[in-house]
Structure formats: structure tokens, C-alpha cells
Amino acid sequence: MNAVETHEIKSHLLEENDHYRELAEQHHQLDDRLSQLTTQHYLSSDEQFEEITIKKRKLALKDQMENMAREYALGHS
16 A cells, blocks of 8 residues: 555545544544643643653554554455
């Protein structure tokens, strides 16, 4: 699967698959919060923990989305 095909599959899933769209929205929300945290000069212990947790959660969501795209590609090739 090349980059163009991957992009097309992800676009299709965003339009047609509610679960994929929810995962993408959650990922976007976490990304926004992470951006807020990274602009601060100092993070409290709680904020440092939140930053680590957000990064792990974002990665897990991305993995789920990649798996869905891979499964879609295998089922429609």
C-alpha cells in the first residue's frame, strides 16, 4: 500500500466509518491538549504525567486507526 492509497483509504474511512471518525476526533483532541502542555515553560508533576499519558493514548489511537486502514485495504483489494 503506497502513500496515496493509504491517504485515500483514511479519507474514505473518515467519511464512511463512524468508529474511525471517533478515533480520529479523539486523537485530534489529545493533540490539541498536548500542544497546550508543550507551550508551557514549566509543567507540574500532574501535567508531566498527563503529557506522558496523552502521548501513550495518542499512539494507541493511531495504532487502532492504522489497523482499521490495513484491514480495510486487505478486504477491498
